[in-house]
Amino acid sequence: MHASSPQGRFATGASLLDGDRLVRADAWGKYLFVNFSGGQTLHVHLGLIGKFRDRGPDPGEPTGAIRLRLRNDGGCWDLSGPTRCELIERHERRTIESHLGADPLRRRPDVASARQRVAGMRTPIGAVLLDQTVIAGLGNIYRAEILFLCGIHPLRPSRALTDDEFAAIWDESGRLLRIGVRTGRIVTTDPGEIGVSRSAMRASDTLYVYHRQHCRRCGSEIETVQLAGRPMQFCPVCQPQ
DNA sequence: AAGAATGTTATGTA
DNA sequence: CTACATAACATTCT
Numbered sequence: 001m002h003a004s005s006p007q008g009r010f011a012t013g014a015s016l017l018d019g020d021r022l023v024r025a026d027a028w029g030k031y032l033f034v035n036f037s038g039g040q041t042l043h044v045h046l047g048l049i050g051k052f053r054d055r056g057p058d059p060g061e062p063t064g065a066i067r068l069r070l071r072n073d074g075g076c077w078d079l080s081g082p083t084r085c086e087l088i089e090r091h092e093r094r095t096i097e098s099h100l101g102a103d104p105l106r107r108r109p110d111v112a113s114a115r116q117r118v119a120g121m122r123t124p125i126g127a128v129l130l131d132q133t134v135i136a137g138l139g140n141i142y143r144a145e146i147l148f149l150c151g152i153h154p155l156r157p158s159r160a161l162t163d164d165e166f167a168a169i170w171d172e173s174g175r176l177l178r179i180g181v182r183t184g185r186i187v188t189t190d191p192g193e194i195g196v197s198r199s200a201m202r203a204s205d206t207l208y209v210y211h212r213q214h215c216r217r218c219g220s221e222i223e224t225v226q227l228a229g230r231p232m233q234f235c236p237v238c239q240p241q
Numbered sequence: 242a243a244g245a246a247t248g249t250t251a252t253g254t255a
Numbered sequence: 256c257t258a259c260a261t262a263a264c265a266t267t268c269t
C-alpha cells in the first residue's frame with residue numbers, strides 16, 4: 001500500500017513518496033496513525049464528515065474532493081472531508097496521544113486514570129462521555145446508547161457515579177465498539193430483545209434512544225438535553241434521575 | 242434546487 | 256475548572 005495526495009493536503013516540509021510502503025496503521029480513539037517505510041507518520045482524523053471510500057482494484061482518477069489516496073495492487077481507498085490529514089513527527093504524535101484518554105479498543109487502556117478523572121468531575125456524565133481526554137473513541141450516538149444500557153440519567157454529576165456504574169459504562173463502551181468494528185455500523189440493540197438477527201436488522205432497529213421519538217425498549221417518549229454543545233436523547237423511564 | 246444534516250474537535254473567550 | 260461560541264470539512268438527502 002502506498003499513498004498519494006492529489007490536492008496537496010500534507011504538511012509542508014514533509015513529503016510522502018509514491019514508493020513509500022505502509023508499514024503499520026493503528027488508531028487511538030478517533031485518531032488514525034499510519035507509519036510508512038520512509039519513516040513518516042500520516043495522521044488522519046475524519047471529523048464529522050470525513051470518509052474513506054473503497055474504490056476497488058481499478059479506481060481510475062479520483063472524483064470529487066479527494067484528499068488522500070491509499071493504493072496497492074489489490075485495492076484503493078480514497079479519503080474525503082477529513083479535519084486532519086497530515087504528515088507528523090514522532091513528538092507531534094506523542095503530543096496528540098498525551099491528550100487522549102483510555103481507549104477501550106487498545107491493548108492496555110488506562111482505566112484507572114479514566115475512573116479517577118470521572119470521580120473528580122462535577123460535569124454531567126453525558127457530557128464527560130464526549131470528552132476524548134477521559135475515554136477516547138465515543139461519539140454522540142454511543143454516549144446516548146451507553147447511558148441508556150446502563151440505566152444512568154445523563155445529567156448525573158460524574159463524581160456521583162459508583163464504582164459499579166463506572167465499570168458498567170466502561171464495559172458497555174468496549175462491547176459496543178467491538179460490535180461496531182465487526183459489523184461496520186453502530187448497533188446497540190440486543191437481537192434477542194428485538195427479535196431480529198443482527199445482520200437482518202433494519203436501521204430503525206439498531207438503537208434504543210438516539211434520534212428516536214420513543215424508547216425502543218419501553219415505548220416512553222424520549223427526552224433531549226443539550227450536553228457538551230450537542231443534543232443527547234435519553235429515556236426518562238429507563239434512566240431515572 | 243437551495244438548504245439542512247451530518248458517528249467532531251481545537252481553540253479562544255469569559 | 257467550567258461553559259460556551261466558532262470555524263472547518265464534502266456529500267447526501269429533503
